[in-house]
Amino acid sequence: MIKTIATKPYGDQKPGTSGLRKKVPVFQQENYAQNFIQSIFDSLEDFAGKTLVIGGDGRYFNREVIQIAIKMAAANGFGKVMVGKGGILSTPAASNLIRKYKAFGGIILSASHNPGGPTEDFGIKYNIGNGGPAPEKITDAIYARSRVIDSYKIVDAPEIDLDRVTTLTLDGMTVEIIDPVADYAELMEELFDFPAIRNLFSLGFHMVFDAMSAVTGPYAKEIIERRLGASEGTVRNFTPLPDFGGHHPDPNLVHAKELYDEMMSGGDAPDFGAASDGDGDRNLIIGRGIFVTPSDSLAVLAANAQLAPGYSKGIAGIARSMPTSMAADKVAEKRGIGIYETPTGWKFFGNLLDAGKVTICGEESAGTGSDHVREKDGLWAVLLWLNILAVRGESVEDIVTQHWATYGRNYYSRHDYEGVDSDAANGLMATLRDKLPSLSGTKIGDLTVETADDFAYHDPVDQSVSKNQGIRVLFEGGSRVVFRLSGTGTSGATLRVYIERYEPDANRHNLETQAALADLIAAAETLADIRARTGRDAPTVIT
Template sequence: MIQTVSTQPFTDQKPGTSGLRKKVRIFAQPHYAENFVQSVFDSLDGFAGQTLVVGGDGRYLNREVIQIVLKMAAANGFGRVLVGQGGILSTPAASHLIRASGAFGGLVLSASHNPGGPDEDFGIKYNIGNGGPAPEKVTDAIIERTLSIESYKILDAPDMDLDTIGTATLGGMTVDVVDPVAAYADLMESLFDFAAIRAKIAGGFTLAFDSMSAVTGPYAVEIFEKRLGAPQGTVMNGTPLPDFGHHHPDPNLVHAKQLYDRMMAPDAPDFGAASDGDGDRNLIIGRHCYVTPSDSLAVLAANAHLAPGYAAGLKGIARSMPTSGAADRVAEKLGVPLYETPTGWKFFGNLLDAGMATICGEESAGTGSDHVREKDGIWAVLLWLNILAVRGESVAAIMADHWATYGRNYYARHDYEAIAKDKADALMAALRASLDSLPGTTNSGGTIKSADDFAYTDPTDQSVSRNQGVRILFTDGSRVVFRLSGTGTEGATLRVYLERYVDTDGDLGMATGDALAPLIAAAQDVADIAGYTGMDEPSVIT
């Protein structure tokens, strides 16, 4: 029986660039998850009888909210739901399933790289029929609805069995519990030369993949160990756990230190990689050679033609504004367009749908292509493995050759986390107020050429996105970017992006910290970070 339950709005349900993320205790409040799901459904038209994809990264509260979603989808008129076995679907696998099944859209239950557990984070985002995150016109409608909702519809029914693959009914709706891994693994095998990678591994090439006790464990075991023949144990932390085994499943040098230490050891494997909570981010480390996400994007774009799925070449490359300009030089050499977008994968989705770009990437360890409409951690790892198999060189050798060809963008991101929001907002307001007076001034970073607040006009629909980050550009091509992140659940995170370009005839072997030291000091001078935040150093450096 369909129940109509009276409710009152919550005023804190505005989704960010990757959906609604809050602490578990917030989502566990009566009506909280229901209100948001109903607000999503109320903001959509034409889904009666259509298919909805549902799954998540297995974090704490995942199963409970999936049961709510299933009962509400049935009550609201969906005809069919595809749900990953055990409630599991990595974000890229969910995107693929939406696209492959012709679904109306999907609800992805994840807080991505944020920690999980009863005292940690949970999230929900809506993906549209192209498999990508909802555009702003949809999220704006959702926000508006959350502030006026008075009731939600839910089926009064027992919980569904999520662990047995097969078909069942819920009210008048069909529920298909599907293998969350197989279709995605098949897609990867269609894009990459698995035979070449298998042969390289059989020849003694060693690798380590850290799933960080998150969603990619089953995917990695199936692909790396079973299909590619890597030894059992190649996948580290391969069992998804609701609290991620107390890991913070963010594949950076702080939270993936176990992998980093292993890759820097004398007996390190040839190649190391990690993925995050929901499987859309990646970390790449060769033996004794860390690869920044910005450099990884550039190398993948420059060598993508070595993989069968990209042998025809690239239509274009897209990167988020804070990502280094390394990919720009690759695009120039390839003779393809380079698009600089705001942060958020939905901006890439428009370009991919329009056939204007093939490979996209963000400095925050997200890389992907037109095979889905989300960033894809395992995809990036497989493209690296395909390149290594064909070129027969080490990661370090490939990086050295790339810098010798294109020059080197020394790059780092400094995160100042859990800042009081009023302090973070005041810092950004002061920066914006100073923009007109900065050009022509000199500090430790050099002479400032220009300063602006990045705005983007989408070439596919001419929509404009403003206030996307403050850019300080120096006469030598260096830059510092300041931006507040929308992916946390408490306080604010200030991200400071530092970039210095050195041409092919310059010093390409400096330590990154040494190369960027003048810009680090300049960022402090320009923004008075310590004064506003009370922090003398960043929480995380990547």
């Protein structure tokens, strides 16, 4: 039976770059999740009788909200929902399901790389029919609706058994509980040379994959160990846990330090190390003795993609988020293909992918992907690296250093100041914006500002414009500093400062990164007065 429940709006349900993210106790408020889900449905048209994909990363409160979403989908007129067994679906796997089965869209329950648990983070994101995150016109409509919502519709029924692959009916709507891994694994077999990678492992190649007690565990276990023949134990922390084992499921050098230390331990270290995050869309790549920055990884993957069967005809173009290093630009320039610079947020790549303008996309925040889905895909990046290693027969370090010798090296680092007072962070950015018109020609130490602006993106496909996407200060010689506030946190503000220097001379490719960027780091402090405005003497995280 369908029930209409009276409710009152909450004023804080504005989606960020990756949906609505709040602490679990916020989502546990009366009707909070229901309001947002109903606001999604109220902002869509012509979905009666169509299919909705639902799944999440297994974090705390995942199962409860999936039950709510299923019953609300039935009450609002969907004809079918596809749900991952146990409520599990990695974000890229959900995108693949939407595309493969031509679903109307999907609800993904995740806060990505953020911590999980009773007092930690939760999130709800809507993906459209191309498999990608909802564009701003839809998220704006959802927010507008959430501010005036007065009721929601839900089916009054017992809870669904999520732990058994089956098909059943709920108030006239089909509910299909599916194996969350099968369709995704099948797609990976189509894209990559599994026999070549199997042969690599048979020759004694040693790899470590840390699933961080998050969603990619079942996917990596099935693909890397069972289908590719890596030894048992290659995939670590492979059981998704509601609190990610008490760890922070962010594949960076702080939260994956144990893996990093192992990979830097000398001649006995594994040949290849990798990790993925809470919902499976980010990746960490480390070779024996070398950490590969996400920006460099994007460039290397783009330069070598043709070695994998799914990309044997080459790639149409590359897209990167504005703060991502310009290493990929060098590949595009030398290959004579398009390069596109977008705001941060995977949704901005969707139009370019759908229009066939680009094949591979990446963000400096450890996200890489291609036109196989419309999300970044951590395990995909790992498998493409394995394919390249199998075909080239060289180490990660050799491949990266040869890449630098060919294209030049972009020294690059991101300094995060997490949990900064929001007013202080906004004040810092506002003051910087006020300075922009007068910065050109200014000298800061030995550096001279060439141009400075607040990045605005003009989408070449739909002509939409997205303003205020980050402050860029470009120096003579090709170096730059970028400032922006992140939209992925749940408390306070995160100030991100991106520092980059291009070095074409191969004799200068072995410098320590922070030392190579020291004058630019000092210039960023001078420009933004970070210490005084944030009260921080140093970044929370440096990557």
